[in-house]
Amino acid sequence: LSxxxxxxxxxxxxxxxxYSDVTIHEEMIADHVRTNTYRMAILRNSExxxxxxxxxxxxxTGVLSMFCVQAGAKxxxxxxxxSIAEQAAKIVKHNNMEEKIEVIRGTVESVDLxxxxxxxxxxxxxxxxxxxxxxxxxxxxxxRWLRPGGVLLPNRAELYIAPxxxxxxxxxxxxxxxxxxxxxxxxxxxxxxxxxxxxxxDITVRTVAVEDVLSHPVRFxxxxxxxxxxxxxxxVRGEFRCESFGSAAVNAFCVYFTVTFPCPDKPLVLSxxxxxxxxxxxxxxxxxxxxxxxxxxxxxxxxxxxxxxxxSARHIxxxxxxxxxxxxxxxxxxxIPDWSSDAQP
Amino acid sequence: LSxxxxxxxxxxxxxxxxYSDVTIHEEMIADHVRTNTYRMAILRNSExxxxxxxxxxxxxTGVLSMFCVQAGAKxxxxxxxxSIAEQAAKIVKHNNMEEKIEVIRGTVESVDLxxxxxxxxxxxxxxxxxxxxxxxxxxxxxxRWLRPGGVLLPNRAELYIAPxxxxxxxxxxxxxxxxxxxxxxxxxxxxxxxxxxxxxxDITVRTVAVEDVLSHPVRFxxxxxxxxxxxxxxxVRGEFRCESFGSAAVNAFCVYFTVTFPCPDKPLVLSxxxxxxxxxxxxxxxxxxxxxxxxxxxxxxxxxxxxxxxxSARHIxxxxxxxxxxxxxxxxxxxIPDWSSDAQP
Numbered sequence: 001l002s003x004x005x006x007x008x009x010x011x012x013x014x015x016x017x018x019y020s021d022v023t024i025h026e027e028m029i030a031d032h033v034r035t036n037t038y039r040m041a042i043l044r045n046s047e048x049x050x051x052x053x054x055x056x057x058x059x060x061t062g063v064l065s066m067f068c069v070q071a072g073a074k075x076x077x078x079x080x081x082x083s084i085a086e087q088a089a090k091i092v093k094h095n096n097m098e099e100k101i102e103v104i105r106g107t108v109e110s111v112d113l114x115x116x117x118x119x120x121x122x123x124x125x126x127x128x129x130x131x132x133x134x135x136x137x138x139x140x141x142x143x144r145w146l147r148p149g150g151v152l153l154p155n156r157a158e159l160y161i162a163p164x165x166x167x168x169x170x171x172x173x174x175x176x177x178x179x180x181x182x183x184x185x186x187x188x189x190x191x192x193x194x195x196x197x198x199x200x201x202d203i204t205v206r207t208v209a210v211e212d213v214l215s216h217p218v219r220f221x222x223x224x225x226x227x228x229x230x231x232x233x234x235x236v237r238g239e240f241r242c243e244s245f246g247s248a249a250v251n252a253f254c255v256y257f258t259v260t261f262p263c264p265d266k267p268l269v270l271s272x273x274x275x276x277x278x279x280x281x282x283x284x285x286x287x288x289x290x291x292x293x294x295x296x297x298x299x300x301x302x303x304x305x306x307x308x309x310x311x312s313a314r315h316i317x318x319x320x321x322x323x324x325x326x327x328x329x330x331x332x333x334x335x336i337p338d339w340s341s342d343a344q345p
Numbered sequence: 346l347s348x349x350x351x352x353x354x355x356x357x358x359x360x361x362x363x364y365s366d367v368t369i370h371e372e373m374i375a376d377h378v379r380t381n382t383y384r385m386a387i388l389r390n391s392e393x394x395x396x397x398x399x400x401x402x403x404x405x406t407g408v409l410s411m412f413c414v415q416a417g418a419k420x421x422x423x424x425x426x427x428s429i430a431e432q433a434a435k436i437v438k439h440n441n442m443e444e445k446i447e448v449i450r451g452t453v454e455s456v457d458l459x460x461x462x463x464x465x466x467x468x469x470x471x472x473x474x475x476x477x478x479x480x481x482x483x484x485x486x487x488x489r490w491l492r493p494g495g496v497l498l499p500n501r502a503e504l505y506i507a508p509x510x511x512x513x514x515x516x517x518x519x520x521x522x523x524x525x526x527x528x529x530x531x532x533x534x535x536x537x538x539x540x541x542x543x544x545x546x547d548i549t550v551r552t553v554a555v556e557d558v559l560s561h562p563v564r565f566x567x568x569x570x571x572x573x574x575x576x577x578x579x580x581v582r583g584e585f586r587c588e589s590f591g592s593a594a595v596n597a598f599c600v601y602f603t604v605t606f607p608c609p610d611k612p613l614v615l616s617x618x619x620x621x622x623x624x625x626x627x628x629x630x631x632x633x634x635x636x637x638x639x640x641x642x643x644x645x646x647x648x649x650x651x652x653x654x655x656x657s658a659r660h661i662x663x664x665x666x667x668x669x670x671x672x673x674x675x676x677x678x679x680x681i682p683d684w685s686s687d688a689q690p
Contacts, residue, residue: 022535022542026520029532039528066530087538094534175371182377183384185411189439190370193432197367 025061025084028123031280037270038123039067041153041261044268045119046071048151052118055079057108057141058134062088064121065101076101077117079108108141117145121153125272127205128284129159129257130306131316131336135223136230154259155225160273161240162217163250163300163324164208166285169198170249199251199287203318203336207282208254208274214294215242217256217273220304237305244298249291253320255284255304286320286334298325309335370406370429373468376625382615383468384412386498386606389613390464391416393496397463400424402453402486403479407433409466410446421446422462424453453486462490466498470617472550473629474504474602475651476661476681481575499604500570505618506585507562508595508645508669509553511630514543515594544596544632548663548681552627553599553619559639560587562601562618565649582650589643594636598665600629600649631665631679643670654680 029035042049042064050072056065059078065088068076078101080088085105092101104111120141124134142152176190220238244250254274261268272281294300302322309315319333374380387394387409395417401410404423410433413421423446425433430450437446449456465486471478487497521535565583589595603616617626639645647667654660664678 022517022539025535026517026539029524030520032527035528061532061535063524063528063530063532067528070529087535090534091530091532095531172367172371175375179374179408183380183408183412184415185408185436186440187374187406187408187436189435190367190406190432194367194371 021084025087027280028060029063033277033279034123034270035063037261037268038064038121038153041263041268042067042071042121044263044265045151045153045261047264048119049073053077053115054119054121055108055113055117055141055145057120057122057138058124059088059103060084060123062092062101062103064123065103066092066095066097068119068121069097069100073100073119077111077113078103079111080105081107108137113145116147117150118147119151119153120146125157125257125259125281126316127281127336128203128255128306128316128318129157130233130236131203131284132314135225135233138225139228139230139233142225151262152225154261154270156260156267157223157225158219158258158260159221159236159238159255159304159306160217160219160257161253161255161304161320162242162274163214163244163294164212164252164254164274164285165214165248165250165291166206166208166212166252166287168206169195169251169287172198195290199289201287201332201334203316203334204285204287205282205336206285207278208285210274213254213274214244214246214248214250215300217254217275218242221306235305235307237303239301239303241299241301244294244296244300246296247294249293250300250324251288251291253286253288253322255286255318256281284318286318286332288330289332292324292327294325300324302329366429370432372625373405374408378622378624379468379615380408382606382613383409383466383498386608386613387412387416387466389608389610390496390498390606392609393464394418398422398460399464399466400453400458400462400486400490402465402467402483403469404433404448405429405468407437407446407448409468410448411437411440411442413464413466414442414445418445418464422456422458423448424456425450426452453482458490461492462495463492464496464498465491470502470602470604470626471661472626472681473548473600473651473661473663474502475578475581476548477659480570480578483570484573484575484578487570496607497570499606499615501605501612502568502570503564503603503605504566504581504583504600504649504651505562505564505602506598506600506649506665507587507619508559508589508639509557509597509599509619509630510559510593510595510636511551511553511557511597511632513551514540514596514632517543540635544634546632546677546679548661548679549630549632550627550681551630552623553630555619558599558619559589559591559593559595560645562599562620563587566651580650580652582648584646584648586644586646589639589641589645591641592639594638595645595669596633596636598631598633598667600631600663601626629663631663631677633675634677637669637672639670645669 054076056078059080065076065078089103126133173191179187218240256273258271305319317335321331399421401423404425410421410423434448469479518536524532563585601618606613650664662680666676
């Protein structure tokens with residue numbers, strides 16, 4: 001055994017990172033919930049699209065731009081900073097849409113469009129909504145390029161929280177109790193160390209099973225994309241109060257988001273919550289330092305703050321101040337580890 | 346879409362790295378093939394162990410050291426450089442073995458033992474055997490601390506290669522042809538880009554299915570751990586020649602290893618090949634730039650060289666010079682990406 005050896009996480013990276021240029025786009029498009037909801041939202045907005053000018057921010061392979069042409073857009077500016085823009089241009093040409101879609105390689109902050117736009121479409125959401133998101137770029141473009149009364153797709157985002165129990169943690173802690181039966185060595189004392197390792201302050205991206213959600217999720221923040229400012233995004237916060245469904249051990253909070261598209265009949269919602277079909281965003285899990293037992297109707301109250309980390313504006317921190325039942329108020333701040341400065345294990 | 350968004354690989358990291366301190370050890374011990382083979386090898390060597398002094402290099406949680414005590418060792422020096430050594434000391438105490446096992450935190454190069462040892466046991470193997478392995482440390486300890494005629498567990502390592510076909514690649518290339526049916530957009534031209542991304546020169550760690558191995562694997566190198574030198578490890582090479590089982594498209598080579606434990610009756614082999622039960626080492630996949638069709642008995646010949654990368658001595662490079670059938674000789678050099686210097690996508 002040696003920590004010099006690659007661990008599971010690095011093993012996963014070995015598999016996936018060699019593919020990453022294409023994998024990221026494959027994953028986005030293969031996320032049918034995401035891609036279909038965007039497509040339906042765009043097609044249902046064909047009245048706003050027909051004969052209009054659209055800006056697609058972070059266009060990637062250009063799939064949303066092409067949906068806009070399918071919906072009748074006259075012109076789409078597909079802005080993409082990364083080299084995938086070259087592929088987007090090829091795909092656009094392959095679909096005979098090069099008259100209507102102009103792929104522009106660059107950031108939306110630096111790009112100079114020949115006209116204002118009627119619609120902005122963008123898939124800007126990151127993990128826990130704001131982690132590494134492009135929302136600031138969307139707001140910049142809204143203020144700079146969107147015609148007054150123009151349409152934003154999506155135009156609203158909401159953040160939710162719920163207490164959860166994570167059976168994976170219990171299972172993994174239990175693992176250390178199974179060694180004795182197999183190898184005659186009692187390793188049960190490793191479960192303390194395992195708990196400390198697992199219940200750390202990293203935001204963990206995972207799928208939470210419906211049955212592990214211990215209360216109705218509570219919306220703690222809402223962003224109206226027509227009015228929210230970059231300044232307001234520097235501190236997104238809200239309170240929550242919920243009651244537990246039954247007896248269980250709370251060992252984490254789960255945070256997720258929805259975004260809403262305006263549509264003529266009724267709004268279309270893309271939910272990334274545990275009660276909706278799975279998306280690649282999954283849910284953000286925030287582990288408590290230790291599990292807290294709750295009974296039916298135990299109150300779980302608190303406040304959530306989301307703000308950019310001091311080291312990197314693209315990295316999100318989530319602070320949760322919470323009270324579970326009769327416990328005293330606790331506070332824990334979570335962040336997504338910064339892999340770029342990650343030392344080798 | 347935006348490359349700023351976390352891709353699949355980073356998502357995996359989010360899941361796994363928050364757990365990494367404990368996950369690495371959990372994974373090692375949960376790898377039953379590995380743990381049981383070591384345990385059997387140690388117990389079957391109880392004649393060499395009974396009343397003897399053992400050195401465990403990279404002891405981790407100390408599990409191999411405890412197996413040695415189970416086999417009758419008088420004294421085990423469990424050398425571990427990482428902080429997991431603290432946990433090892435606790436587990437040893439918990440099992441009342443603290444009289445027999447001395448956990449020493451440090452590198453084996455720096456440690457000063459009070460005596461020479463009769464046995465060295467170590468689980469030093471990395472991906473593709475030599476990637477980030479501790480074998481140099483084992484050789485150092487062998488020369489410095491092993492009594493003449495002492496036992497090495499394991500005492501031999503062998504490297505194998507076989508041409509393979511990877512259906513995952515074909516499936517992922519095909520994905521881009523399925524978009525048109527679903528969304529009315531022809532993205533088939535992305536499959537060229539996908540092929541370039543996937544068939545790169547990164548070593549990919551994966552499990553190769555038995556049915557995807559296209560010939561009998563060929564042993565191209567063998568290391569006798571009693572005699573091999575650090576200098577020899579700087580260039581491990583060998584030739585191979587095999588004939589394909591049938592008609593297929595070769596799109597990769599698969600490299601794996603075995604290690605052998607001397608045992609009184611017959612040697613015990615721990616194989617990480619595709620024809621043996623899966624281990625956490627899986628296999629190393631080396632993708633060709635483009636698939637090559639073979640028929641039954643098409644000759645695949647070549648030479649493999651493994652050597653440390655120039656940037657980092659712990660990082661392995663694998664160069665394969667190969668000829669498939671009537672094709673001209675080709676050459677490709679592979680390495681495992683260095684994550685520590687990895688930029689954000």
